[in-house]
Amino acid sequence: MKIIVLLKRVPDTEAKILINQDGNGIREDGVKFIINTYDEYGIEEGLRLKEKVGGDSKVTAVCAGPEESTEVIRTALAMGVDDAVHICDPALAKPSPFTIAEVLAKAISEEGFDIIFCGKQGIDDDMAQTQSILAEKLDIPQVNNATVFELADDLSKAVLNRRIEGGDEKVEASLPVIISCEKGLNDPRYASLPGIMKAKKKEIRVKNLADLGFNEAPSSGRSRVLKWLPMPKGGECKMVEAEETVDAVKELARLLREEAKVV
Amino acid sequence: MNIQLTDEERMIQKTIRDFARKDLAAVADEANREGTFQDEIYASLAELGFMGITVPEKYGGVDFGTFSLVLTLEEISRVCASTAVAVSVHNSLANHIVLKYGSEEMKEKYLPRMASGEAIGVYALTEPDAGSDVSAIRMSAVKRGDEYILNGSKIFISTGDKAGVIIVIARTDPESKTKGMSAFLVEPDHPGFSVGKVEHKMGLKASSTVELVFEDCRVPAANLIGEEGMGMQIALGSLDGGRIGIASQALGIAQTALDEAVLFGRERKQFGKRLVDFQATRWKIADMATNIDAARLLTYRAARMRDEGLPCTKEASMAKLFTTRIANTAVYDSLQIHGGVGYTEEFKIERFFRDARVTEIYEGTSEIQRLVISKQVLKEYEQMYPA
Incomplete structure (x- = not known):
């Protein structure tokens, strides 16, 4: 079974966020970056699925982000992910969900997939759009805000609980499927020292837009970020x-x- | 000398920091109040690889260095200094001695069990009449056939009642003071071994300190570490690592003292002002922060030198002397900022205040560190300006 886990490099939850002078991003000096916390649930679920299914199952992490994303990718590898694709291109600075979904769709298609796990949203932008646009691009079902995940014994379908207002909704989805993960789905493991040691030898395939067959960054869709503003006082x-x-x-x-x- | 963390070291730091803040913090207060050793915490630490940090891969370890051990002990001690005791002794003394002085057969037999955490390693050197003066050791080891017979007792042995492997320094030749000592690897089920008196300490309550009794204790001759007469060399050769370990523990304690002082001082108001807005508090904070940075630099430098295989006896002693001193001033000042509530068990600083004290005593008292440092310094001058 080919399992894809998506990950995003985001500022630490404890970081103090300040808008930069141009109003088009945050001040990154002194800010620590981590794996998007919701993505960690996806990584954990992917690893558990691999352990359960066994055989030649493989978990591949896919991350689109700046060069510095290597550290969070290595952390995922240290948690037990087998290998990784790092999509890295200067033209992808501050991408929209549309752009990123288009690029991810291409990279994931090249890898092949049976199931995709990702966080329910990035804890930085809080847009929660990429997974849904990605589902459309890949033409597969999506289940958002998963709190319980099980795979049928014959591996044909997934049975999930998804968190909705006031409770859970039990759903069934055919494979391949993209699942966005909610807090409570699992308790993500730590990157162990043996894991950190093994991660050194694991492969990170770095791809730019040209490698993925794009001449330029894909369209950012119909919305555009105009300016970032600090929290109103x-x-x-x-x-x-x-x-x-x-x-x-x-x-x-x-x-x-x-x-x-x-x- | 690069004291910046590598990507890998940052990952190790993140893992142990997250573990300490979540898993360890959840049990630390109660464990220290009740004085219980946290078996499950050591099991988790072992599972994550922290009981074989410096052990090579082929013996089941992860082959990271002293620097990674320093980061580990620092983060653990920020939450529970008791827990750091066993992790430090196990890694920097027990594992180290078997790895450096043990036979290939011994390494293959014991290191995988130690690195996996199945056997916690402890170090038994101190005796009632032999503390700072190692050469006064009396415990005897007499060879009989293919065994050694050990007689005597060791006191103040950290985690001695939980040991799977005990490194013991005993006297094989009563005639020679320093060359008459040897090191042995004893297992708790070797006949004639027992745990004696349990100490009730001022601090480090979640770490046990016991007496170990050897009554005609029969140890296989193959468990002699190195050769007969190497005991003093082994005991002294392991000190650098042990001292860097305790410096790291003191560093974690000092950091928490500062953290707690600032967090408390921002909340607490007197005379209409926050405590951190009083100059008296500010000066304490400035001193604590500066001392902690200096201590961290000393400790990190010693660890880097040790990983690079450089002689670091002076540097390890300086790190231990300075860090344990400033840890004690930091907990003192932090408690002072807390005021009355800091003297109660309600606030973390009360435990850290008690835990800090022993760091200036064990693993070589501050007086011994000064002896070591001055000896090294005078030697350097002797070389530069021969008399």
């Missing part, structure tokens, strides 16, 4: 101070009535 906070609490409460009531006009 919260409103002014006025502290009510008085010698006696009772006076402070009176003053607060007056302000709520006369200035805020909420009571």
Whole structure:
């Protein structure tokens, strides 16, 4: 069984995000980058599936991103992924979901696939579009926000729970299928030291747009990012101070009535 | 000397940091309160490869160096300094001694079990009358047929009650003080071995410290490490690694002292101001941060030198002396910033304050480190400016 796991390099969840001067990206100095946390559930599920199915099953990671993505790819390899494709091209700086899905579709088709796992969204852009556009491009079913995944014994179909508002929805999908993973699907393993050691010898195939048969970066679709803005600042906070609490409460009531006009 | 982390070392650091913050943090408070050794934590650490960090692949290890061990101990100690004790002794003393001085047969027999964590390695040197003065060791080993008979007791042995492999330094020749000692690999099921008194310590409560008793303990002659008379050499030759290990532990403790001081000081208000807005607090934070950086540089340098096969006795002692000292000032200052609550078990700093103290005592007291450093420095001057 040929299993593909998608991964994206994103700023660490603990990183403080600041918009750069041009308003077209974030300031990357001093920011640590990690594997998109939702993608880690995909990696884990892919590895578990391989362990279950056995035989000549293989897990290949596919990552589109800048040169620095090597470190997160190596981490996936250290977790147990067999090999990786790194799509890396200067023309793919700040790509849209449309562009990235088009490029991923080509690379994944070249690899061959039975099942694709990815995160339900990137924790950086929060667009949650790539997997759906990719499903369209590959013309395969998609199941989003998976919390339970099982494969039928005859390997013909997948049975899943997907998280919806207020509960789970149980669905069945034929293979090949793309599954986006939600928190709770599994508990991703750590990259073990033997894994880190073995990862040194595993292959990362680096491909640029020309290698994938593109003359230029594919169209970014019908939407365009105009500008990145910092989080709007919260409103002014006025502290009510008085010698006696009772006076402070009176003053607060007056302000709520006369200035805020909420009571 | 490059003290920057390689990609691989960053990955190792991330794994152990994530493990410490999640799995270890979940049990650390209770383990230290109850004084229980966390078997399952060591099992997980072993599964992730941390019990064979410096052991070559062919003996079941992962063949990373001292530097990776330093990163590991630092991250573990940031969460639970007790846990770092066994990991440090096992890797930097037990594994190291078998690897460096053991016969091929011994390496093949024991290292895979040690690297997989099946057998935790401990180091038994100290005796009631032989602490800093290693040459005063009395425990005897007499050869009889194809066995050695060991008699005597060892005290203050970390994790001695959980040991699968015990490295013991004993006296084979009562006539010669320093050349009369030898090293042995003892298994707990060798007849005549038992665990004696269990110590109740001030800190490091989740790490056991026990007496080991050898009464006509029969050890196969093949378990002599190296040759007869090499005991002192083996004991002293392992010190560099052990000291770098304890420096890393102290570094982790110091880092947490600073982390906790800043996090607490940002929340706590007095006289209408946050504690971190008082100059008295700021100065403590500046001193702690500067000391920790200097300690980290010293420790990383010693580890890099050791990995490059350079002599690093002076550097290892400097790292140990300085880092353990500043760890103790850092926990002191951090507790001071916490004020009254820092003296209660509710806050982490109380445990780290107690744990820090012993780092200036074990694996060579600060006084011994100064002795080692001054000896090396005077030797260097002797070479530069012969008298």
